[in-house]
Amino acid sequence: MTCGELVLSHYSIRHAPFRDRVQAAASAGFSGIGLKIAEYERLSAQGISNAQLRDVLADHDQRVVEYEAVRGWASPGAARDEYRQSLDAIDRMVEAFGPPHHVQVIGPYEGELDDAAEGFAHVCRWLDERGTRAAIEYLPEMSNIPDAVSAWDIVRRAGAHNGGLCVDAWHHFRGPDNQLATVPGDRIIDVQLNDGSLTRRDPDYYTDCTSYRVVPGQGDFDLVGFIRILDGMGVDVPISIEVISLELDKLPPTEAARRMADGARAVLAAARRA
8 A cells, every 4th residue: 555645534634623634634644635525515604715725725735635425326315416416526626626536425325235236336427527536435334234245246237447445444344354454455535444342332323423533553553554455455545534533633733744654654564574
């Protein structure tokens, strides 16, 4: 994987203003940030212009690398309406920031596997016209796309050259045996790095994974082995650091970002040590 390019996920510093998030990423040596689609819409509703957002990024030599997350791509009714609204927002985000490296896509989907493939193919075609890619994140217990094999089935059936997977270390270690190495390495579009305990601190999967992640290298996950698997697959993508943590939420954004960056770089160095 690309060792030098680290991205500060939106959710790692989820409560800070945009400027503080960008400043924290720059101070810790991140190459860019992730931005939640709903957060961009909120900033726009406050009257903050695209030009103002671009100025903040330029002031700190940062860029928006990933947008997240698109839902409802294979669902009817209100979920479909939300999907269309997300696409409209992405159009405005591309106008503001240029095409991102990828757009994160999450389930669930409705219907059969072929319905999911058709829906994902639509996402891919739409994003391809805007110069970017779609990355399905598999989510154990939170979606009917629980593992890497399930996500790859959808991507493979969709047949889109710009479709692939988002692999989050948390779901890799906490989910079922996902047979990650069976996925072609060039179809891993996004890697999210974090750490945690191998046992739950909260019985609810969603609460656990949005409260108790820890800095890479400070938990029980075999992140060195995880990185070596991905390296062996030929994965070559920016690494998004996504540590969603109630403890880190208490810190100043610059301190939280520094801890995450230092931990991630130490793990990557250890994984690549001869």
